[in-house]
Structure formats: structure tokens, C-alpha cells
Amino acid sequence: MRKTVLVYGLLGGVLVAILKATEYRFLVLEHSLEIYGGIVALIFSGLGLWLGLKRTRPKHTVEVREVLVPVGGPFERDVARVEQLGITPRELEILEAMAAGLSNREIAGRLFVSENTVKTHAGRLFDKLSARRRTQAVQLAKEARLIP
Amino acid sequence: MRKTVLVYGLLGGVLVAILKATEYRFLVLEHSLEIYGGIVALIFSGLGLWLGLKRTRPKHTVEVREVLVPVGGPFERDVARVEQLGITPRELEILEAMAAGLSNREIAGRLFVSENTVKTHAGRLFDKLSARRRTQAVQLAKEARLIP
């Protein structure tokens, strides 16, 4: 945005300079003032139009209302699987937070630990789940019924 | 649109008339030309801006419908929601791949496009879903019944 304003102003300055340079030529005409104004008006209205379009196009103003979907059976964790994979309680917490779409930093803040700690937990979790990415970890965990 | 042009032209004419009427007052000033141009530029750029806004504003007029969906049957995409959010088919594909735990590079390979393309799609998706991370995007998309 700052850049846009800058360009805008610059163009304006250049325009004024050009018009000033050609001022005398315009003055010898009968309706120089009108021509001058017309040109400026045209150019700047075009500029303004372009700017307005440009600046507001990606403004969708979408309103989203939450819809709670009635869920069938309550979730039940596959404890056997948890033990089989050797996943600790703390790691499960990290896993749930991860599934909720939180970043490591946010998880750290929520669980009152450092970001580094979260990273270690997450790393070990990826090992145990054979995952390489957190999205994959979440997906696998859901399939394994470790999280809802 | 025709009407708009008419109004626009009319306003321009009126403006020129006003400026013409006050021409002599301006002329006694030293930098009358610059002032004149500046005023015209300001007014018309404002006008153009307003016009640009006006013309693109009634883009969507989003209608929010709340639908309670009975659970149990196979997954059915909430098409209304998809349209509300303005999510394109291609973006949905990326979303599904993302939910499957694939990286951008893997998605790119699977859909036979470049990684950059996947990133742009993903970026727009995050915008539309108001998400900052892919895990969050997946989570929100599932809540909105965009993906299973």
C-alpha cells in the first residue's frame, strides 16, 4: 500500500512537471484552461479508478457462521494402540493441540512450556507415528483412533 | 453503467463550469495553474476511486444459511458453503491433498503442476478459510464440511 501511494504521488508530480513545462504552449490556445483541466481530470480519474479497483478487488467480505454438526457416537481412544506405539500422555496432549491447528508456539503457550519442548515432543511423536509432517501425523492419528 | 457515465460526465461538466467561473480569481495567484491542476486532480481521483469502489462493491452480497446435517450417511460436501467462501474446484483438490498430509511438493507432483502453483492455491485457500496454517485450514475445512 505504501508503495502504491508512493507511485501515485510520483506520477502526480511528474504530470504536474510535464504540464508546467508545456504551460506556455497551452496558454496560446483559446481554451487552455479547460484543456488542461480536462487532461488532468481524465488522467487522475483513470488513476483513481484503477486504484479503487485494485485496492478493493480481493475484498470479499465473507461472513461465516458456525454450524454445529450433531455427532454420532462419542469418541473413544484406542488405548491399546497408544501403548503399542509407546506414546506418552504429554505427547498425546501435543498431538491434540496439533490436530486443532495450533502452531508449536501456540501449543507452547497453552501448555506453559517452551517452544523447544513442544518441538521435541512433536519430533518424537513423528517418529512413533512414522510421519514426516504434522498434517500427516494428524491424519495418521485420526485413522489410528488416537484422536477424534 | 450508461447512467454512471452520464452522471460522471455531468459532474465533470459542472466542475469545469465552476472552475471557469472562478477562473479570474485563480489567475491572480502566482501558481494558479498548479493549484488548478491539483484541485482537479484531487477531485477526479477521488471521484474515480469512489466509482471504482461503487462498481465493485455489490460483488457478492453473501447469504448465510445455517443447515443442520444429520450424521451417519456418507460424506456430502456442503456446496453452499463452498460457494459462500468462493472456493474453486482446484482449490478444493489442494485442500483434500493437504488434509491427506501431503506436502506442497507432493501435491505439486500428484496434480502435475509446479510447487509455486500449489503455494498460490494454498495461499488463497488460507485467505478464504481465514487460516494461518495448513493444519488449521484442514481443521476449519472439516468443521465446515468441505472435506470428510
Added chain:
DNA sequence: GCGAAAATCACCCATTCGGGTGACGCGCCA
């Protein structure tokens, strides 16, 4: 067929993630 929307790709930058290593404290229990 014209214009808007969609899809494609590139480049840059900052942040986040993932992976590896090492270390410390605490509780447990053999």
C-alpha cells in the same frame, strides 16, 4: 469474441517446521 474468473508459474522474504544432538531434573524401582 470479449471480458472476467480461474489456473498457472516465478521470485523474494520472513517465519515455521523438522531433525539432530546434548543436557538436566525428577520419580521409580530393582
Added chain:
DNA sequence: TGGCGCGTCACCCGAATGGGTGATTTTCGC
């Protein structure tokens, strides 16, 4: 009491991700 599991934290580094800009081509509705 020494080992072990768990949780905690730090540092480094490369890869992945997110965000922005800009541009071109395809597609499609009117």
C-alpha cells in the same frame, strides 16, 4: 544407588511453509 522413562530446555541447520507481487495463459459465460 544407579539405571530408566519421562518431561523439560537449548542450539544449530536445512527444508518447508506462508505471504506478497507480478505476470501469462485457459477457460467460460454472456
